[in-house]
Amino acid sequence: MSSTEPLYFDVASTAPLHPVARQALAAALDEGWGDPARLYRSGRQARLLLDAARETVAELIGARPDEVSFTASGTQAVQLGLLGALRGRRRTGRHLVHSAVEHSSVLHTAERHEAEGGEVSVVPVDRGGRVVAERFAAAVRPDTALAVLQSANHEVGTVQPVAEVASLIGGVPLLVDAAQSIGRLPAPAGWSLLTASAHKWGGPPGVGVLAVRKGVRFNSALPADEREGGRVPGYVNVPAIVAAAAALRAVRGEAAAENARLHALVERIRARVPQLVPEVEVVGDPVRRLPHLVTFSCLYVDGEVLLTELDRAGIAVSSGSSCTSSTLTPSHVLAAMGVLTEGNVRLSLPTGTSEAQVDRFLSVLPEVVAAVRAPLGLDLTLPVGEPTAELVIDALGKRCPLPVIELAKRIGEVPPGGLVVVLADDEAARLDIPAWCEMREQSYEGEAPADAYGADRGFAYRVRRVS
Amino acid sequence: MSSTEPLYFDVASTAPLHPVARQALAAALDEGWGDPARLYRSGRQARLLLDAARETVAELIGARPDEVSFTASGTQAVQLGLLGALRGRRRTGRHLVHSAVEHSSVLHTAERHEAEGGEVSVVPVDRGGRVVAERFAAAVRPDTALAVLQSANHEVGTVQPVAEVASLIGGVPLLVDAAQSIGRLPAPAGWSLLTASAHKWGGPPGVGVLAVRKGVRFNSALPADEREGGRVPGYVNVPAIVAAAAALRAVRGEAAAENARLHALVERIRARVPQLVPEVEVVGDPVRRLPHLVTFSCLYVDGEVLLTELDRAGIAVSSGSSCTSSTLTPSHVLAAMGVLTEGNVRLSLPTGTSEAQVDRFLSVLPEVVAAVRAPLGLDLTLPVGEPTAELVIDALGKRCPLPVIELAKRIGEVPPGGLVVVLADDEAARLDIPAWCEMREQSYEGEAPADAYGADRGFAYRVRRVS
Numbered sequence: 001m002s003s004t005e006p007l008y009f010d011v012a013s014t015a016p017l018h019p020v021a022r023q024a025l026a027a028a029l030d031e032g033w034g035d036p037a038r039l040y041r042s043g044r045q046a047r048l049l050l051d052a053a054r055e056t057v058a059e060l061i062g063a064r065p066d067e068v069s070f071t072a073s074g075t076q077a078v079q080l081g082l083l084g085a086l087r088g089r090r091r092t093g094r095h096l097v098h099s100a101v102e103h104s105s106v107l108h109t110a111e112r113h114e115a116e117g118g119e120v121s122v123v124p125v126d127r128g129g130r131v132v133a134e135r136f137a138a139a140v141r142p143d144t145a146l147a148v149l150q151s152a153n154h155e156v157g158t159v160q161p162v163a164e165v166a167s168l169i170g171g172v173p174l175l176v177d178a179a180q181s182i183g184r185l186p187a188p189a190g191w192s193l194l195t196a197s198a199h200k201w202g203g204p205p206g207v208g209v210l211a212v213r214k215g216v217r218f219n220s221a222l223p224a225d226e227r228e229g230g231r232v233p234g235y236v237n238v239p240a241i242v243a244a245a246a247a248l249r250a251v252r253g254e255a256a257a258e259n260a261r262l263h264a265l266v267e268r269i270r271a272r273v274p275q276l277v278p279e280v281e282v283v284g285d286p287v288r289r290l291p292h293l294v295t296f297s298c299l300y301v302d303g304e305v306l307l308t309e310l311d312r313a314g315i316a317v318s319s320g321s322s323c324t325s326s327t328l329t330p331s332h333v334l335a336a337m338g339v340l341t342e343g344n345v346r347l348s349l350p351t352g353t354s355e356a357q358v359d360r361f362l363s364v365l366p367e368v369v370a371a372v373r374a375p376l377g378l379d380l381t382l383p384v385g386e387p388t389a390e391l392v393i394d395a396l397g398k399r400c401p402l403p404v405i406e407l408a409k410r411i412g413e414v415p416p417g418g419l420v421v422v423l424a425d426d427e428a429a430r431l432d433i434p435a436w437c438e439m440r441e442q443s444y445e446g447e448a449p450a451d452a453y454g455a456d457r458g459f460a461y462r463v464r465r466v467s
Numbered sequence: 468m469s470s471t472e473p474l475y476f477d478v479a480s481t482a483p484l485h486p487v488a489r490q491a492l493a494a495a496l497d498e499g500w501g502d503p504a505r506l507y508r509s510g511r512q513a514r515l516l517l518d519a520a521r522e523t524v525a526e527l528i529g530a531r532p533d534e535v536s537f538t539a540s541g542t543q544a545v546q547l548g549l550l551g552a553l554r555g556r557r558r559t560g561r562h563l564v565h566s567a568v569e570h571s572s573v574l575h576t577a578e579r580h581e582a583e584g585g586e587v588s589v590v591p592v593d594r595g596g597r598v599v600a601e602r603f604a605a606a607v608r609p610d611t612a613l614a615v616l617q618s619a620n621h622e623v624g625t626v627q628p629v630a631e632v633a634s635l636i637g638g639v640p641l642l643v644d645a646a647q648s649i650g651r652l653p654a655p656a657g658w659s660l661l662t663a664s665a666h667k668w669g670g671p672p673g674v675g676v677l678a679v680r681k682g683v684r685f686n687s688a689l690p691a692d693e694r695e696g697g698r699v700p701g702y703v704n705v706p707a708i709v710a711a712a713a714a715l716r717a718v719r720g721e722a723a724a725e726n727a728r729l730h731a732l733v734e735r736i737r738a739r740v741p742q743l744v745p746e747v748e749v750v751g752d753p754v755r756r757l758p759h760l761v762t763f764s765c766l767y768v769d770g771e772v773l774l775t776e777l778d779r780a781g782i783a784v785s786s787g788s789s790c791t792s793s794t795l796t797p798s799h800v801l802a803a804m805g806v807l808t809e810g811n812v813r814l815s816l817p818t819g820t821s822e823a824q825v826d827r828f829l830s831v832l833p834e835v836v837a838a839v840r841a842p843l844g845l846d847l848t849l850p851v852g853e854p855t856a857e858l859v860i861d862a863l864g865k866r867c868p869l870p871v872i873e874l875a876k877r878i879g880e881v882p883p884g885g886l887v888v889v890l891a892d893d894e895a896a897r898l899d900i901p902a903w904c905e906m907r908e909q910s911y912e913g914e915a916p917a918d919a920y921g922a923d924r925g926f927a928y929r930v931r932r933v934s
Contacts, residue, residue: 008509013502014702022496029489029671035480039774040783042475072539072673073701079689105700108690199702204496206539206673206704222546223575233572234540235481235666237673240707307506316507 006314007357011200012154012180012293012348013318017247018202024246025204028239036238037227046238053238053245060248061178061187061194063211069228070241071208074179074197078105080221080232081175081193081210085146086113088217089173093143094118099131099160100336101153103177107332110148119143128285129158129337137168147174151181151188155320155333155346156284157293166190173216182209183251184259184291192216201251202351203244206237254351262349263291265358269347270294276366281439283339292350295320297334298343299436300405301372306345309368315361318346330400330428340435341428342401343369376405390419396450396458400428403461404436411442411465418465423450425458433461442466473781474824478667479621479647479760479815480785484714485669491713492671495706503705504694513705520705520712527715528645528654528661530678536695537708538675541646541664545572547699548642548660548677550688552613553580556640557686560610561585566598566627567803568620570644574799577615586610594905595752596625596804604635614641618648618655622787622800622813623751624760633657640683649676650718651726651758659683668718669818670711673704721818729816730758732825736814737761743833748906750806759820762787764801765810766903767872768839773812776835782828785813797867797895807902808895809868810836843872857886863917863925867895870928871903878909878932885932890917892925900928909933 008016017025032049034042051065058065071077086096096113098106100122110120121139125131131149140147147169152159159181166174166189173192183201187194193216198207210231212218224230251258266289274280279299298306303319310317320331330341347361391414395403403424411420422433430447437444443464450458475483484492499516501509518532525532538544553563563580565573567589577587588606592598598616607614614636619626626648633641633656640659650668654661660683665674677698679685691697718725733756741747746766765773770786777784787798797808814828858881862870870891878887889900897914904911910931917925 006508010502010505010507013505013510014500016500017496025496029484029492033481033483034783035477038477038480038783038785039771040477040778041473041781042783043480072543072704075692075701076539079700104692105690108692108700112690197702204704204706205702206707208701223572223579225542225571225575233546233575234542234675235664235672237539237671239671240673304506311507314508316501316505316509318505 008316009347010318011350014199015202020250021243021247025243028242032238053241056245069210069231071232074208075105077195077208077210082109083221084218087219089145095144097121097139098148099123101333129156133161133164136165140169144172151178152290154180156295157290158285159288162188163190198244203247204240206240207244259291266294277369293348295346297340301343303344313364320344335431392421395424400426403429404432420463422461475783476814477785478817481666482669487717488710488714492710495709499705520708523712536677536698541675542572544662544675544677549576551685554686555684556612562611564588564606565615566590568800596623600628600631603632607636611639618645619757621647623762624757625752626755629655630657665711670714671707673707674711726758733761744836760815762813764807768810770811780831787811802898859888862891867893870896871899887930889928
């Protein structure tokens, strides 16, 4: 392995095409190019290939073939699944329950449902990003049309208690977004609708899965045609579906051995990163987690800057948060967990990742983080200055992560027991200051409007120095 | 060419992958597999390829790149285009105008719009399948949110007067479904929204185009994400889009020469089929037509049976109608044109089709039609029996095409000027009997409930023998 060989650690965004998928795609472009709705030879041939692919996927997710429809993407599967189930259960009610850490496609669809008169309950998660099954079940009501819970979280890898939730919510259909897990783990028991995305398991882009259990009421949100059981309109992409099914069979065949290997590599990253980089928080459930995914947050730096610097070093990773992204919104997942939203780095390891590759990442990361932090002039031990009992830091107009940086720089100016008040109007401060306190074991004492401190806008975040 | 080489004459359903598309797909799977939303190297590379593909398609359809979004299919483009434009223009009104011969994706979406409280006007077509521009424009009202007109019809190849309609309907946005023409002809002037489907021009399946002119109000019907200008949610299929754009450039480059060649071959089919096969009607506008598509209907036979027999002879064609299909609905296009809906065969010739291939089809067709007709025991000249002034044919309970077959067999039993009354309860008779009269130059005198003839159901179709 050359030290400049690029490293791709972002399969949670998209996985490279599996060699089996590439072969299957080439073959299916030759043999399955016909319109599967037609009765002549090339059409019948395409139909046979499509049927076989459907059987493969059905078997691997634990469904009947007629329960499986193919979509054009995971997002389309989620949207059509949610909207179709909500429409199908309209007589029962218009109440939707989902966890706070679902994929944005779920959140966007729920927002649309709410805007159109539906009601939505969001179930919180613990600091590891996991819902408590009883708490999820308690959100379900007699008028609940649908519950939605991911199999595992896409940003932090935490595996959700799907089977437990399913057993507690009785007859309410449960849509399980299995996009991040289905290439590595069997589908969890208890799903009523299941969604997934082939390009995340090594299949080609352009294929999603929407499975709907027999008996679950479903009423297509889009004008249906005769295709895909009336659940997904539009021409069916047979060659890509054939390749997707072949890839799923291949990766699931490799999963047992590969999961154990990647699990150990991730364990190594989880242990080493906090030893190598100061002021880092590894987030997500340390035990009930995906084998190949790990996320950590580095205080005082912007995730996107970190990502850019790692890319310069030939390492592709993702960031669940960024203060400089177009939306200026910190990750809703990290916010719901109450962990640090700044300086976030997600690694998701592809099949075949070697220990040497992980070690190269671990050797590069400390330098990169240090270089990004250098201009901030931070002393990463708590500074001790002339102690005063109360200190007001005016960070109004300063963008995240500056308010937290100011707090970290100056908390040493008050003695233990003293109070620091940070005035800030960047929304991210509301998440980051409590998260910083949690991590640094300082005491967060809440927020108040900043006008008590003579400011015309923003909030005053109160932090009590503990040590 | 061997005489058993299979002939594929159904590119209007799906075209074989163009060699250029296959090469581009393979290259883009290598170079453009990354997530184009990511900032690291493989993501940026995918984004560059996507941008270039968008520029190519924009140039070839006469749009700006930011007006072009990629969808997963032509149907998805039509659905999202229609619904998005209707939502965007809701303040203006909820009235939708479309021609009677649009693709089923338009019809289904219009039905959904109507079911949800919208209003729909359907503009009729002439016997050639063409709308009259003034008549289309007359259907537009102050509360019309959207007008929809195909560039050319998918079943009969008739080219519509899009530019003329656009110039007559003022500020009302016009959605043009260009799926059948865009691989061969420039986009017609005057579109506000344009839709197309790559697998019909030799691109891979999984790619549609939805172009929306700057300034046209659009409000996504599905929960939007940040992708494709907020018009099409879901992961973007970069490799397929790259291949689709390459194919479009290739086929449009070949179009001038290829269109002339295929136009002549279709002209040959249009002229020869009625000479070779008795009782055939070639349908669709003979002049304002797509170069490569021709449709004809054979009296007394079922289109699907014909299709099956041609397939046995190694020839793949499509049928716009079938009495034995799962829906039992005759083609809405042929019905709107008032032409025969039975025994329908559509040929759409791929690039490179040779004269020898067309001749093979012309040599096979007469035998196939004759073989299918043989068991009916028809004498295909008008029979002359013992003349009576009025004849009642009881075809109640008989499925299409039997009522027309009975009519054809027995009309000779009345003298010229005499009346034949066909009692029938198959819905298709309502279309086929008048169409048969038009074709055979007999006089259709309308329908009445069959109870006047002692029947407990169905209708009495009155035909006056002219010759």
